[in-house]
Amino acid sequence: MSIASAALLSPPVLCFGLGALACALRSNLRVPAPVFEAVSIYLLLAIGLKGGAELAETRWADIAAPAGAALALGMLIPVWCFLALRRIAGFSVADAASLAAHYGSVSAVTFIAVISYLERAGVPHEGFMTAILALMEAPAIVVALLLARMAQNRAGPTAEDAPAPTSLGEALREVVSAKSFLLLVGGLVIGGLIGKVGLAPVRPFFGDLFLGFLCLFLLELGIVAAEKADAAWQAGGRLLAFALLAPLVNGALGLLAGHAAGLSEGGAVVLATLAASASYIAAPAAVRLALPQANAAYSLAASLAITFPFNVVIGIPLYAAAAGLLYR
Template identity: 70%
Template sequence: MSLAGTALLSPPILCFGLGALSVALRSNLRLPAPVFEAVSIYLLLAIGLKGGAELGDTRFADFALPALAGLALGIAIPIWCFFGLRRFAGFGTPDAAALAAHYGSVSAVTFIAVVAYLDARTIPYEGFMTALLALMEAPAIIVALLLARLSGRKEKLGHALQEVLGGKSILLLVGGLLIGAVLGKAGLAPVQPFFGELFLGFLCLFLLELGVVAAKSADDAIRAGPRLVAFALAAPPVHGLLGVALGLASGLSEGGAVILGTLAASASYIAAPAAMRIAMPEANAAYGLAAALAVTFPFNLTLGLPLYAAMARLLAG
């Protein structure tokens, strides 16, 4: 079976499809809000703990170049997105900046999906990739706000930064990294059955709910017109190729390059929307959320992961 076919038949992806199907069938299928909140906390903390334990065994010299590659992507992607969306797609400054922030930042859930994808295929990758995830979440939002300010708008940069850095995802990821680095693999052994062996099951529940949310957001993406849908479909392969190439050039393994490519190809629908809501309330919030969640996220989940794996294998020779 092809990589794409294998990805489509994985339990998390099928659960995502089931959630989307429930909307088409007008079912009332939903995870209760407290359950969804608890599952999201579990997933973010689990990847933080695992990454921290691996980071504790990593030399700084091995991490430095990949970290620079991640920062370079977090700065470059929102710049070209901002100017491209304004010039070629006709978006105004607030909407272009908001979309640039969404697509320059990263999706923790997409990261979880690519890690599960690689684990299922026993493809090795560097343990410090969780640290790259945390490192890449905020820079693009800062860059997008600065671009909007340079274009003649005075945005609430401080409030937006506080929202990003103090948000749940950053707190859990960085906190988990620190705990994992302090305790190490031996110290985390007592909780390994909970945070390790049950991880895929919780991911299935999480993606079941996201399938419902994505399907309900599809109408917003369609109403925004073909320019938004085209951007949301074209950006991931381009960004994914850049991420894979920079990952391999920075010394990452093939699996690590797949993760960096996936992060570059992903779009934030948690941190970026929250920050943009504070900094640029005049931007159309439906644009970024619908494009990231209803178009880019399903693309990455079904076609993107095997595509970035194929890119890494091809470029690695």
């Protein structure tokens, strides 16, 4: 109960709840768009810089196994999600591939939330996990789009699932040119070049103020998530069930993979959370290009209105508790 209460009573989670309440009350409360944009840039660059500085002091031999585990998760998760969504839930090829891409990729904001949680709890973790975050963002999207193309080729073109008009290369270029990816990778490179010594002059800005900016960001996300809730309900129980079941299955896979790869308890919690998260920044951009016939409301509502708050409020403390049992 202490783990759950610590998560529920943390400032970022409470700010997320305040945003959802504001939407429910039809308040005019919003974080201005330019401020929200600036805060998102700050958060992504901050975790990139910090991760890069840690990565500069990490031996490549130490990151090889976790990186391999992350790539394996990035290929396995979209496959099982696609098959389950097609054969059990009955989604179309395009919608199943879209959801598989979102749930196979990762959420940088959920990553920020788990790092913040572990730091408050005093649980150490490997500094190179930011590199793992960047590594997991694109592979699952490519796998999901390949699955869609394979299924479409077998079935032949239909009005519902017409062949995508763009190539996989174009979709991948959309991912790597996206703001989130550039800021994360760019921050990693800069942090790796300057190291902890070079980062020291800007640490008060990128470190001490981080939690405050995260609260502002999650306040707005709480509003957005509540606004997307209607689309999730319209899809019926199958989307709700998937959006709640997927993070549990993927979180368990991530936790076991982290343990097998030799990560510390905190590192395994981070990998579990990454596996359990769902992208709502990089994946929508790529899917919009490659699968324009997919219903974007399904993927955004599931990832942002259901899975994201589930992970922040329940999932992260649950993965931490499971890791505590696994690492005894």
